Each structure stands twice: as C-alpha cells, then as structure tokens.
Amino acid sequence: MQWNRDWEYENQETLKDWYALKVSGKCPDLLVRRIICKGCGRVFYTQVSVKKYCRYDLCGNRGYQKDMKMRRERDRxxxxxxxxxxxxxxxxxxxxxxxxxxxxxxxxxxxxxxxxxxxxxxxx
Ligand SMILES: [Zn+2]
Ligand SMILES: [Zn+2]
Structure with missing residues (x-):
C-alpha cells in the first residue's frame, strides 16, 4: 500500500476533514485516525490502523536506523x-x-x- 502512504502524506487536509466528520458523528464508519508521530511529534491523520509515524521512511525508519547504527557502531x-x-x-x-x-x-x-x-x- 505504498500509494496510500504517500497519498495520506499529501492529503492531510482531506484526512483531517474526514476525521472531523468521524468525531462529529456524521460519518462514524470512516477509518481515519489522529496520531502523534513517534518520530517527529507531529499530528498526523491516517487510515492505517498500525501506523505510528507520519512517514515510516522518514520518521520511523530514521529513528530505527539511527538506533541500529549506534548499536552497531558501539558493538563494532x-x-x-x-x-x-x-x-x-x-x-x-x-x-x-x-x-x-x-x-x-x-x-x-x-x-x-x-x-x-x-x-x-x-x-x-
Ligand atoms: Zn513524523
Ligand atoms: Zn588478527
């Protein structure tokens, strides 16, 4: 679902509107959620249920890679x-x-x- 990830990133305003519709009770079936990115702390709207980062390749991956790199360098x-x-x-x-x-x-x-x-x- 790579397209979805990029699409969500480009269309935060739309998702924000959807989220507003959902919480207002007008469209309770919408899957959109509001999360705080664990990488950059930014508010992000997403339809992916397991999502924790605004962009995994930027925030998720970056945090993880940095961690791994430090660990590897220390070990080595x-x-x-x-x-x-x-x-x-x-x-x-x-x-x-x-x-x-x-x-x-x-x-x-x-x-x-x-x-x-x-x-x-x-x-x-
Ligand atoms: Zn982020
Ligand atoms: Zn030797």
Missing part, C-alpha cells in the same frame, strides 16, 4: 583480535578475529590441539 568498535591482538572493526557482529587469515590460523591451531578434529566452533 575496539574489538581485539583473539589471534594477533590487533584492535580492529569487525565487518559483522560477533567477529573475534581481525581477518580471515587470523580466523583460519586460530581454527587450525584449535583443531591441531584436538585429536577428535573440528569442534562446534568450526569456520562457518
């Missing part, structure tokens, strides 16, 4: 490679080695120590 900074001890920024969450070379080296060392071969922590 100042990791110390378990193999060579170098401080690095992992390309994915949960990485403990600075590079494939280090990961493989550590993996080989681990498997060499064990008689029963690769354990549960093998290369994915």
């Amino acid at each position: 900074s100042n990791m110390v490679c378990k193999c060579c001890g170098k401080v690095f920024t992992p390309k994915r969450a949960g990485a403990v080695y600075c590079s494939n070379a280090c990961r493989q080296k550590a993996y080989r060392q681990r498997t060499a120590d064990r008689a029963d071969g690769p354990g549960a922590e093998g290369i994915k």
Whole structure:
C-alpha cells in the first residue's frame, strides 16, 4: 500500500476533514485516525490502523536506523583480535578475529590441539 502512504502524506487536509466528520458523528464508519508521530511529534491523520509515524521512511525508519547504527557502531568498535591482538572493526557482529587469515590460523591451531578434529566452533 505504498500509494496510500504517500497519498495520506499529501492529503492531510482531506484526512483531517474526514476525521472531523468521524468525531462529529456524521460519518462514524470512516477509518481515519489522529496520531502523534513517534518520530517527529507531529499530528498526523491516517487510515492505517498500525501506523505510528507520519512517514515510516522518514520518521520511523530514521529513528530505527539511527538506533541500529549506534548499536552497531558501539558493538563494532575496539574489538581485539583473539589471534594477533590487533584492535580492529569487525565487518559483522560477533567477529573475534581481525581477518580471515587470523580466523583460519586460530581454527587450525584449535583443531591441531584436538585429536577428535573440528569442534562446534568450526569456520562457518
Ligand atoms: Zn513524523
Ligand atoms: Zn588478527
């Protein structure tokens, strides 16, 4: 329903009128609701029942992305490679080695120590 989202954004005055009709009891069947955008705090009229943001791609997404970005950056900074001890920024969450070379080296060392071969922590 992408068109609907954009349409609502462009036609707030219309929706506001509909909302007025609804609350006045003239058209109680209208689905339009009045919400406060959780992203920018603006009053927004919508017919989408689950809507929380005036525009998800601007307000919803922005808030969410900012949150995720901060979380990711915090998680990724100042990791110390378990193999060579170098401080690095992992390309994915949960990485403990600075590079494939280090990961493989550590993996080989681990498997060499064990008689029963690769354990549960093998290369994915
Ligand atoms: Zn907003
Ligand atoms: Zn390393």
